[in-house]
Amino acid sequence: xxxxxxxxxxxxxxxxxxxxxxxxxxxxxxxxxxxxxxxxxxxxxxxxxxxxxxxxxxxxxxxxxxxxxxxxxxxxxxxxxxxxxxxxxxxxxxxxxxxxxxxxxxxxxxxxxxxxxxxxxxxxxxxxxxxxxxxxxxxxxxxxxxxxxxxxxxxxxxxxxxxxxxxxxxxxxxxxxxxxxxxxxxxxxxxxxxxxxxxxxxxxxxxxxxxxxxxxxxxxxxxxxxxxxxxxxxxxxxxxxxxxxxxxxxxxxxxxxxxxxxxxxxxxxxxxxxxxxxxxxxxxxxxxxxxxxxxxxxxxxxxxxxxxxxxxxxxxxxxxxxxxxxxxxxxxxxxxxxxxxxxxxxxxxxxxxxxxxxxxxxxxxxxxxxxxxxxxxxxxxxxxxxxxxxxxxxxxxxxxxxxxxxxxxxxxxxxxxxxxxxxxxxxxxxxxxxxxxxxxxxxxxxxxxxxxxxxxxxxxxxxxxxxxxxxxxxxxxxxxxxxxxxxx
Amino acid sequence: xxxxxxxxxxxxxxxxxxxxxxxxxxxxxxxxxxxxxxxxxxxxxxxxxxxxxxxxxxxxxxxxxxxxxxxxxxxxxxxxxxxxxxxxxxxxxxxxxxxxxxxxxxxxxxxxxxxxxxxxxxxxxxxxxxxxxxxxxxxxxxxxxxxxxxxxxxxxxxxxxxxxxxxxxxxxxxxxxxxxxxxxxxxxxxxxxxxxxxxxxxxxxxxxxxxxxxxxxxxxxxxxxxxxxxxxxxxxxxxxxxxxxxxxxxxxx
Ligand SMILES: Nc1ncnc2c1ncn2[C@@H]1O[C@H](COP(=O)(O)OP(=O)(O)O)[C@@H](O)[C@H]1O
Ligand SMILES: [Mg+2]
Numbered sequence: 001x002x003x004x005x006x007x008x009x010x011x012x013x014x015x016x017x018x019x020x021x022x023x024x025x026x027x028x029x030x031x032x033x034x035x036x037x038x039x040x041x042x043x044x045x046x047x048x049x050x051x052x053x054x055x056x057x058x059x060x061x062x063x064x065x066x067x068x069x070x071x072x073x074x075x076x077x078x079x080x081x082x083x084x085x086x087x088x089x090x091x092x093x094x095x096x097x098x099x100x101x102x103x104x105x106x107x108x109x110x111x112x113x114x115x116x117x118x119x120x121x122x123x124x125x126x127x128x129x130x131x132x133x134x135x136x137x138x139x140x141x142x143x144x145x146x147x148x149x150x151x152x153x154x155x156x157x158x159x160x161x162x163x164x165x166x167x168x169x170x171x172x173x174x175x176x177x178x179x180x181x182x183x184x185x186x187x188x189x190x191x192x193x194x195x196x197x198x199x200x201x202x203x204x205x206x207x208x209x210x211x212x213x214x215x216x217x218x219x220x221x222x223x224x225x226x227x228x229x230x231x232x233x234x235x236x237x238x239x240x241x242x243x244x245x246x247x248x249x250x251x252x253x254x255x256x257x258x259x260x261x262x263x264x265x266x267x268x269x270x271x272x273x274x275x276x277x278x279x280x281x282x283x284x285x286x287x288x289x290x291x292x293x294x295x296x297x298x299x300x301x302x303x304x305x306x307x308x309x310x311x312x313x314x315x316x317x318x319x320x321x322x323x324x325x326x327x328x329x330x331x332x333x334x335x336x337x338x339x340x341x342x343x344x345x346x347x348x349x350x351x352x353x354x355x356x357x358x359x360x361x362x363x364x365x366x367x368x369x370x371x372x373x374x375x376x377x378x379x380x381x382x383x384x385x386x387x388x389x390x391x392x393x394x395x396x397x398x399x400x401x402x403x404x405x406x407x408x409x410x411x412x413x414x415x416x417x418x419x420x421x422x423x424x425x426x427x428x429x430x431x432x433x434x435x436x437x438x439x440x441x442x443x444x445x446x447x448x449x450x451x452x453x454x455x456x457x458x459x460x461x462x463x464x465x466x467x468x469x470x471x472x473x474x475x476x477x478x479x480x481x482x483x484x485x486x487x488x
Numbered sequence: 489x490x491x492x493x494x495x496x497x498x499x500x501x502x503x504x505x506x507x508x509x510x511x512x513x514x515x516x517x518x519x520x521x522x523x524x525x526x527x528x529x530x531x532x533x534x535x536x537x538x539x540x541x542x543x544x545x546x547x548x549x550x551x552x553x554x555x556x557x558x559x560x561x562x563x564x565x566x567x568x569x570x571x572x573x574x575x576x577x578x579x580x581x582x583x584x585x586x587x588x589x590x591x592x593x594x595x596x597x598x599x600x601x602x603x604x605x606x607x608x609x610x611x612x613x614x615x616x617x618x619x620x621x622x623x624x625x626x627x628x629x630x631x632x633x634x635x636x637x638x639x640x641x642x643x644x645x646x647x648x649x650x651x652x653x654x655x656x657x658x659x660x661x662x663x664x665x666x667x668x669x670x671x672x673x674x675x676x677x678x679x680x681x682x683x684x685x686x687x688x689x690x691x692x693x694x695x696x697x698x699x700x701x702x703x704x705x706x707x708x709x710x711x712x713x714x715x716x717x718x719x720x721x722x723x724x725x726x727x728x729x730x731x732x733x734x735x736x737x738x739x740x741x
Contacts, residue, residue: 434578435542436578437578437579437580439538439540439562439578440574440577440578440580440632441563441580441588441592442539442561442562442563442566443538443539443562443563443566443571443572443574444566444588444589444592444648444652445563445566445567445592445595445596445599445652446563446588446591446592446595447563447595448563450591450595454580454583454587454588454591455580455583457582457583458580458581458582458583458631459581459582460582461582462582
């Protein structure tokens with residue numbers, strides 16, 4: 001019998017692979033492999049306009065060239081060890097409309113439900129996440145519609161990427177690829193060629209979005225595919241807080257995930273982007289698990305614009321992810337707050353890039369890495385101060401905590417300064433979870449597991465506090481569950 | 489039966505023998521002072537009793553309430569009423585005093601088969617105990633010992649002692665680094681916590697604390713052994729003569 005929930009979750013996940021719950025190929029899946037035909041087919045299925053098909057094809061040709069010379073194309077610089085995916089052996093499109101597996105929650109494994117309970121996930125969401133058929137009229141669809149109407153009144157557009165292409169092609173065409181061009185990197189090129197769907201968000205000038213976007217919609221994202229594309233546009237003086245992901249253990253039979261997120265913030269606009277990433281990390285022997293290769297970048301286009309990335313990364317076998325900000329507008333602000341927790345055989349190479357272009361630009365980086373088991377956790381960050389970036393300031397702090405002696409923590413800070421007026425501060429610490437701290441807790445009667453939770457939660461507190469309230473509570477519970485049995 | 493009975497306790501760290509045969513018996517409700525020069529093994533002795541794993545016990549035994557103390561995990565010892573006021577209290581960044589103490593207290597209550605304390609009762613208790621050592625209740629929302637002044641850290645230890653109500657309290661140099669006013673506050677706090685079913689082992693380098701906390705027995709530790717025991721006049725004698733004559737005795741022994 002599994003002793004901890006974590007093991008249980010791993011087992012659930014592994015067993016699903018074993019029994020192949022989703023092996024019955026639906027009619028709407030196209031054959032494995034990637035060629036021009038596949039790109040055309042995806043575009044056709046989505047009834048895309050000609051300009052988008054052409055864009056995909058350009059991206060595909062670019063990717064083809066890169067793939068022809070893999071030794072140079074793959075990003076090999078991260079501190080990660082894995083076998084590169086066989087790109088010819090991947091299915092690049094499957095219909096997101098998957099049939100529910102159960103008629104009611106009663107049929108779902110009670111231990112999985114208990115985990116959902118502990119995470120505080122509402123009942124209706126539990127049903128969707130577990131794959132239960134949901135009563136469409138009673139459930140979130142109606143909620144969904146109410147909020148959509150409220151947003152529409154303010155002129156906010158929030159919809160799937162596919163819908164945006166149909167309904168707001170001029171916006172998509174104007175901004176897509178403007179922050180992350182398909183030439184950016186190997187996986188960005190792949191995503192551009194074959195992306196399935198994603199989210200689109202537009203906040204008009206001067207509008208403050210009255211709710212955390214996607215809190216009420218996150219389930220709908222659960223089903224989206226492996227090549228997501230998100231585009232957020234915040235017009236002058238607008239504000240939006242956007243949430244991605246979910247604390248519930250997310251499984252996917254797709255091993256490779258290559259998402260792209262682009263954010264554009266005009267003058268005085270503020271975008272807060274929060275992520276909780278809990279994809280299947282693979283089993284304890286390192287089998288299975290999602291490869292998560294994400295390109296996320298925002299541009300503070302106008303003066304005094306602000307973009308903050310906050311992330312809690314606990315899932316995936318491999319994480320390769322550097323949410324970045326280009327600080328173009330004068331006085332613009334970029335922030336990156338991250339907690340990355342790895343255990344078992346997980347590997348994470350994550351961090352950020354802050355590129356200072358405008359004058360008086362300011363960036364803050366706070367990264368907390370926690371490694372347990374035999375995992376490896378690296379912070380990699382670039383702070384670049386361009387020539388014209390007068391009086392740019394950066395503060396970086398990277399703290400790593402080791403929960404055992406078979407895990408690793410690494411810090412790779414890169415600093416490029418082309419303007420002498422820059423002020424750049426970097427602090428880094430690595431510590432084994434303090435023997436003294438643990439002993440102090442023990443001496444007060446707090447047992448080992450509770451003590452570890454207490455200390456790690458304390459270590460991450462300033463980051464978790466940056467998450468929107470309800471997300472923060474779930475995030476802390478998630479971290480607690482993940483910490484169970486993670487030492488050694 | 490004595491609360492604590494220590495026989496011929498030997499302990500070492502990294503091949504270095506530090507405790508070399510400590511004998512000590514502490515009865516219920518008694519206050520024992522342990523004095524001695526720096527490096528004589530006082531903190532090691534306290535840490536071994538609290539269960540610090542770095543120290544290896546090589547010989548001897550410790551009975552606590554008749555049971556084998558050395559057989560218990562450190563958190564079990566705490567749950568069974570052993571409390572150590574640390575010479576160097578540890579900082580826990582991001583962990584609020586509130587949260588820390590609530591967990592500690594509720595673990596102890598659970599261990600005794602009691603219900604967790606309600607939020608209201610917990611708060612009330614916290615205010616009372618904080619007042620006992622004149623600790624600013626504002627500190628309760630701060631991280632444990634993080635940014636506390638030296639005096640606050642020491643008073644925080646006695647505050648926790650008051651909250652957790654142990655049966656054996658070991659105070660490791662709680663007086664050092666305190667000015668006379670703070671010393672009095674700490675001593676008054678400890679005196680208020682003296683009870684017939686609570687024993688104290690007060691480790692101190694200086695005699696002055698013992699003007700305020702009057703011990704039943706004074707022991708002198710030198711080179712990992714208790715070389716002398718007596719009543720409180722022994723402390724005064726030490727004050728007068730210093731520790732040097734003891735060293736000679738220890739070597740001669
Ligand atoms: N963690 C340790 N590693 C190595 N030696 C130690 C350690 N802790 C204490 N010692 C040594 O043990 C001896 C006694 O130290 P300690 O118990 O702190 O004495 P006291 O509290 O009486 O000043 C000293 O010689 C000290 O250097
Ligand atoms: Mg000492």
